[in-house]
Amino acid sequence: MKTSFYSYSLPELRALFEAQGLSATGAAKLYHWRYKHRAPASGNELSKATQSYLQENMSFELPEIDRVQEAGDRTVKFLFRLADGKKVETVLIPSNRKYGICLSSQVGCAMKCSFCHTGLQGLSRNLETHEIVGQLLGAQRWLSEQRPGKDRIATVVFMGQGEPLHNFDSVRRACEIFLSQHGLSFASDKVTISTAGYLPGLVRWKAEMPGVNIALSLHAVEMKKRDELIPINARFPLDEVLAQIDQIPRNRKRFVIYEYLLAKGFNDSVEDAEALGEKLKGKKAFVNLIPFNPYPGAKYERPTEEEARAFKAVLDEHGIPTLIRFTKGTDILAACGQLNSKPPTG
Ligand code: SF4
Structure with a gap:
């Protein structure tokens, strides 16, 4: 073979x-x-x-493109068909004249986060390295053909289907290929792995992962709330996860990105923001606030812009650089946690 x-x-x-x-x-x-x-x-x-x-x-085969959906804001969502017929999604997110690419690392996901469409599907299997690299090359080929001259993929994030650190070896090797000067030549600060806090992978990171960025889906400081949003929090509690991340050596200028999903009336109060500010005190932290992007049947709601700004104001007072991410591509369900999903029926 x-x-x-x-x-x-x-x-x-x-x-x-x-x-x-x-x-x-x-x-x-x-x-x-x-x-x-x-x-x-x-x-x-x-x-x-x-x-x-x-x-x-x-x-030298690449995964086949099964379907392409283009949103009004130039976001592109691909459904790739793998050799065994399984399918994964990949999203190109426009940024000026360039794109960021959001890659999947698994078919489905075992983490079962309560806000996530993919989590509802369970884990089908890990992706091989070539299936991860193939998503980028397949999307690049489509871009070069369909949008020539405006086809540069400048950043890579592992934020699609799957928990990347649950498929550590394939993701690590894909990162090595992305960073290789003979390969795709991405600078290490242009590649980001986002984890829900899978501790066994974080323990390996220090010795094995090339120097890419790390993003943690933090989402709540209070344990009960985080347990609900990210069930693996019960096995790998936030404080242990944060301590492990602190041990990963980083370039002096490098921030750890903390993702915080804002769900109306659940984790978006001023008290929640204060708790987050305290938790990140003294860390080289950058916070992305992501107002929840509702889908049919979702159990959370999206806060208003005003409520999101009030949350940010508290973090500003703590001196923590924070951005509110208003999601792109919502008309094709390309937002975080909504990949390869159909709205639940019934
Ligand atoms: S948010 Fe990420 S880690 Fe959680 S279930 Fe969805 S794909 Fe998995």
């Missing part, structure tokens, strides 16, 4: 070539062509032996 080229970091590909008696420099050339030129290596770049090895043993 052929293995996917897009599952190999460059050191792994070099090692594979060497083990096959092929020139390791061919690995860097192949990487360069596939990722920089987005094309097969030209005729005489690779030896005959390398070419025939690739032909027999390696696949």
Whole structure:
């Protein structure tokens, strides 16, 4: 059976070539062509032996695009069909003339967050590295064809379906490919992994993850409320998660991003904001406030803009840089926690 080229970091590909008696420099050339030129290596770049090895043993297939939905604000949501027929979603989020891409790391998710459409589906399986990298390359190819000249993907976030740290190895390798200078050459501060607080992955992060940004879905400081929103909080309590994040070495300028979903009348009071300000005291924190984006059958409501601003004002007083994120692409359900989902029926 052929293995996917897009599952190999460059050191792994070099090692594979060497083990096959092929020139390791061919690995860097192949990487360069596939990722920089987005094309097969030209005729005489690779030896005959390398070419025939690739032909027999390696696949360069990308996930197929099953459906594309374009929102009025230029957000694009892709449904990709994987080789086994399972489907995952990926979203391109416009920002000036560029895009950020929101990737999925699993088919479904085991974390069961109460505000999340994906969480309702349960976990089907982990994505392989090539299925993660393939989402970016497939979206890039679509952009280059459909919106030439305005097709640059500048940032990557793991904020789609799945808990990325629950699929640590594939996500780590995908990040290595994104950061590789011979690969996609993203700067490390342009790649962000968002976690619900999956502690076993955070414990591994320090020694194994390349220097990408971390974002924590914090969402509530009071334990009962956080238990309701993010059930894994009962196994991996917030204070242990925060302590673990504090141990991850970071560039001096680097902030940890704390995501806070604002659900009207649930976690959006001035007292909740005060508790958050106290919890993040002394940390290099950046807070994203996300007013809940309701979907049919959802159990939470969206606060008014005024209520969101009142919450932000408290964090401002605590000196914590904070942005209110008014979600994009809501007309195609592309907002956080709403991927690969149909509105519940009945
Ligand atoms: S919010 Fe993220 S971690 Fe929680 S259930 Fe949804 S996809 Fe999983």
